[in-house]
Amino acid sequence: MALLLSSFFFFCSCFLFNGSLAQIKIPAKFDGFAYKDVDLKMEKSIMVEAFFDPLCPDSRDAWHPLKQALDHYSQVYLTVHPFPLPYHNNAFAACQLLHIANKMNASSTYPLLDLFFKFQDNYYNGPTYNMSKSSIINNMANLAVTTIGKDKLPEVLSAFKDDDINTATRISFKYGCSRGVTGTPFFFVNGFALQDSGATLNYTDWRNIIDPLVEKQ
Secondary structure, eight states: OHHHHHHHHHHHHHHHHHHHHTOOOOOSSOSSEESSOOOTTSTTOEEEEEEEOTTOHHHHHHHHHHHHHHHHOSSEEEEEEEOOOTTSTTHHHHHHHHHHHHHHOGGGHHHHHHHHHHHGGGGSTTTTTTSOHHHHHHHHHHHHHHHHOGGGHHHHHHHTTOHHHHHHHHHHHHHHHHTTOOSSSEEEETTEEOTTTTSOOOHHHHHHHHHHHHHHO
16 A cells, blocks of 8 residues: 555656646737727726637627627626637637737737637538638638738738747637636636536626626725
């Protein structure tokens, strides 16, 4: 038994040591895309973080009521973190495009997210089963340039080879994992995970969450 326990603790110490060596490099800025400008130094700011997969039907259904709630409050700040679910084959490419859009024309980021939600069934695993990866990326890029700028197609396609874009997309996923995100949609309010994360919250749900916070302020 003593030998077994010693082996166990040795294994754990090696795991922790290796994990510390593999710690991800801290990014230059906070992950995610700001929905609207709010002064975070204001004492009455309320921070909502949403982890969305642009090809997730539940993320799509959760987006509209969240936007309705944001329009109702002036002091609520939203950051969306792209979180590509591994079982959605084309989700990583879609999240790359969100990062590309944000880098090339920040105002196009959320219109592109809206387009992915509108046409996401075109990029499900089934409809793209017989398509090559390059064909899927070309199709997505043509969708993206309707918001980024139709003359930007060569730049958008080239950006898929950009190491910074690839790294930023990976960091978004790893950031979600570090926060305990296991699926989408997943929400945090003022840094605390909502118990209903993973569910499609409606407008009334959001009012019930945020109204008491506003009243306490």
